[in-house]
Amino acid sequence: MKIGIFGLSESGKTTVFQALSGLKIEGQKATEANRAIVKVPDARLEKLNEFYHPQKKVYSTIEYVDMNAGASSKGSGSTLNDQLLGNLRTMDALALVVRAFISMEVAHVKGSIDYLRDVQSMIAELVLSDLSVVEKNLDKVERSLKSEKKQDLLLKKQVLLRCKECLEKEQLLQTITFTPGEQELLTSYQFLTQKPLMIIVNTGEGQDSDKIVKELAPKYSHIHNILVTAICGKLELEIAELPAQEQKEFLQEINVTEPALNRFIAESFRLLGLIVFFTVGEDEVRAWTLPKDSKVLKAAGTIHSDLERGFIRAEVFRYDDLVAVQGAESKLKDTGKIRLEGRDYIVQDGDIITIRFNVKKN
Template identity: 35%
Template sequence: MALKVAIVGLPNVGKSTLFNALTQTAAAQAANYPFCTIEPNVGDVAVPEPRLDALAAIAGSKEIIPARINFVDVAGLVRGASKGEGLGNQFLANIRDCDAVAFVARCFEDDDITHVEGRIDPISDLDIIETELMLADLESLEKRVVNLEKRAKGGDKESATTLRLVKLALAQLNEGRPAFTAEVAKEDDKAWRMLQLLTAKPALYVCNVDEGSADKGNSLSDAVAARAAKDGAKSVVISAKIESEIALLDAGERAEFLETIGLEEPGLNRMIHEAYKLLGLQTYFTVGPKEARAWTIHVGDTAPQSAGVIHTDFEKGFIRAETIAYDDYVRLKGEAGAREAGRMRLEGKDYVVQDGDVMHFRFNT
């Protein structure tokens, strides 16, 4: 499953510094002027998963393959971007094909780093971003109405469904509400996602704070967290500056540094985990002498659907899944111990996979 998250924000809020830390590269140019990121930078990052290391150690796996997540560093947008200001609509296409959006809000004071609006107010920053995305959605939807009406009148059922959802979204946007506030029936979920509305994407609010606030945040990040709760979004506190320093350390130095500043794990790990929660994702594992591997699935996926993430043939020919809970696998020292203790289960097509399950699939070719 190729999970992709867009990093979005006004210029000089720390987007590219955050991206550089995420990818542990300097691929994105972090500079103190607007639009230093002209083309989107894409970073492929391993999802932090300590359980995978534990499983690999027990099984003696030669290779460890974590799940991956893509982050897209989108060029900073400004007020009026939907009408061509700054880089105009260049950023829109880069966001549309992402699964979620991480809105970076500046929650720190620094006279050496200018703010494009001339003040530090993360809530106003978020309002600007939301407004520009809403205006872009409005323009996109309004262009579709005439053609959809013609097709719907001609008896095209798919166009009729799309038109109904377009009008639903337009009603929300014209009232000044983002598309995610619309009540969409479950049977319309797929068609709704096909609209690719910017304001319908799950949102993660990233509060970029000063080094001294990295553990507990500050009054500015508290305001953003309250805004996220109101919007039904997730929020996380990160000091991009600290994260960029952590990214350069080896594992031993990293643990010591984190302890010194009072953090249990890097903020970037929390950001990735929150993105998973936001999208309703979880992890299962396949483990053996050759490799230990993490696989990303949706919460509620059945055993055949989970097998299909490995290969579509696994889902089509699914027979059963040999399943061990993670805690049982570790406590009983692996597959043999779990089998002897009766903790290996044979699950069928209706089994709903649980986070951390260690699985081996049987299927017809």
């Protein structure tokens, strides 16, 4: 899962990225993106580690990509250039950083601080970019239709016209529901306004983050795949850079049980519609991610393609049930809490799964 971070110049993208990843970025190159693979903190994995004492515990991960100063193509830093937009198209989800923090040292590219304006203008750029992709492809389809009236071309034209109408009203494509067949025609265009979007308001110390989120969220959260959140990037970066013990003490002092980053990562998960299932054993306990409502056959394939190919059945029990018996798996057997499931079973968040499989060797 890749999340692309973008926004106006000097809105705090790299600060947020560094806070998230703990990576130190020095002297960035304007054209390069910073990439970090971040472990998803999960208290359940820690608990499983205590129960099984495996040699390894493996977290699930999310990749964050800091798109960097690519925004400043025209020298103004206030528009997104084609290369950046192209990179964003390859991401699974987008994270837009907008500045709310006040600082005399850092000038705002637009001359004043107005995060609502910045959100609107950045989203408008995504809409325009998608519109230009739609128009280009409509031209192509119409040219092809002159030589042959194929059914699938006619359908494509219809769907693209619907996209055009939506984008011309400055609405995001994620507000349209497409049939699976229609969606298939659109997937290769990698539309930006179909991707899950996280709006991250970068607040300064002393600013009321909750108030800002409450102000912005109603404008966007009615759209299914948009999530509004606020983070004090600079403070979070300072916290992330503290040694572990000091970090704990500091958080206790300000009465917080975990860094905002953990919440942020959990929100990324929710936005992406991901769930976690576990595999356990003496060698390793491991957290795996899966899109919500996936079948167990897909879970098997996530672990290894052999497990999918040779799938026989899955043994499944709940994390909560295991905790209730303090990790004594044998007790679950006695009480019938270990279920045998077929390939169509829908995996639930927190399932612990063992795949029984058989692959014929040639």
